[in-house]
Amino acid sequence: MGRRVRPVILAGGAGTRLWPESTPTRPKHLLEPFGSGTLLRQTIERVGDSTRFLQPILVCSETQEELNGSEGPECRLILETHPRGSAAAIALAAHLSDPEDVLLILPSDHLISDPKPLFDAVASALPAAEAGRLVTFGIKPTHAETGFGYITVGPTFEASVHEVREFVEKPQKARAEELLRSGEAFWNSGMFQFKAGAFLDELRQYAPAIHEATRASIAGASSIENRVRPDPEALKRSPSNSIDYAVMEHSHRIAVVPLDMQWSDVGSWAAVHELSPKDVDGNVAENGHAIDSRNCLIRSSGPTVVAIGVEDLVIVATPDHVLVVPRSDAQRVREAAALAEKLAKKG
Structure with missing residues (x-):
């Protein structure tokens, strides 16, 4: 795959989708819905090959410090005192990283039965990410799902990397069926790959308040061993927003790599x-x-x-x-x- 990438695992679930087993203190990623380890542990093990991946960063709530820490002792933890959505969570990890680090953003609660297609996609996306692109991964849809967002793809500009034509919010059934028939639409997986510096450049342009609050929060952070506590007063000032709304739907540097694999966000x-x-x-x-x-x-x-x-x-x-x-x-x-x-x- 060439250079190693740094996984950033987002573990900020609210604990509502799989209630009553999931709760705010023990959200979905800390459950074992299939009896094969928690979803978080499966995610960490998926990026455990040190020939491909650097030490993972795990971004989670301070209230779940011990539970997340016990699941990922090999990770560097960023402990959010005031969770502010995925844009801020990723920004904290990016500020903590070298600007040239290529980050692989992964939700902590997805099920992937065979990670090989993902590894192949990460390798395909690497040149685009190194060139300053913000790459998202789109899952080939198997049915007209209305609970997911979609990404429609444009021309291929490098290997299996495509231009993004459009982000489509969770569609009505008729629109989802139309997207499925087109063959050019993919489920928005919530997985991304980009250089830390490239993401922060786009965040500064399109969501400057999030950029500044997270920058100040990491500048004032305290660290003990593998745990980093961002400055809470600075983090509190950050708007709460997703990476899609804050950056991906605005930037002109977005690319998408389609993925054909068994995948689920275990959303219900x-x-x-x-x-x-x-x-x-x-x-x-x-x-x-x-x-x-x-x-x-x-x-x-x-x-x-x-x-x-x-x-x-x-x-x-x-x-x-x-x-x-x-x-x-x-x-x-x-x-x-x-x-x-x-x-x-x-x-």
Whole structure:
């Protein structure tokens, strides 16, 4: 692959998508939805080859310091006292890096069964990143998903690297089907590659308040061993925004590398059901049982759960909460998480 790149792993989840197992103190990336280690640990191990990758930087909330630290002892941790979205999180890592370092930005909670296509894409993107491009990776869509953003591609200018024609926010069904048929649209993966200095140059131009607040925060940071605490008062001044809104949708230096691989952002319990091994009736059961039931996800870390004569349900129990929702409405779990938080505050 040539020079080694530095992974930057973003671990700032709010803990709502897989409620009630995920919570603000233990968000999705710290769960084991498939029984093969936490999603964070899988991400760290994915970039563990020292011939390809430098020491990873893990950006996470200070409130989750010990949990994240135990999952990634080989990482350098940036501990956010005031999380300000992905643009600021990436900026903190970029300010901490050498401007010539090529950064590979990875969410901490994605599932990738075979990382080889990703490694190949990282190698393909390296010359463009070294030339000052901000490269994003687009996943070849398998269906007309309305829960993802899309990237439409223009001409190829180097190997498998394309110009970006358009960023499309989460589309309606008809638009998603149109994008799928075009063959020129890819899911926005949330993975990026660029030189630290190139990203900061674009951030300074398009989101100067984020650039200045994060610069000052790293300038005033304290460090103990592998843990860096940005100055909290400086970080508090940063606007909260995503990298897409702050930089990628404005910059003229964007490129995209399409990726054809098995990938999921594990964005709902419906996704967990889809990705898990099933019995002959399509059920996934962990500490639960399905009788005369079909296509259900049943999980419990508390009482044993038995489902009888039901179909297409998600049933998730913890010692404190029980969730029951149709699989087709699994995205509404955030409403349950918000209600639980509201009730908890009432005491």
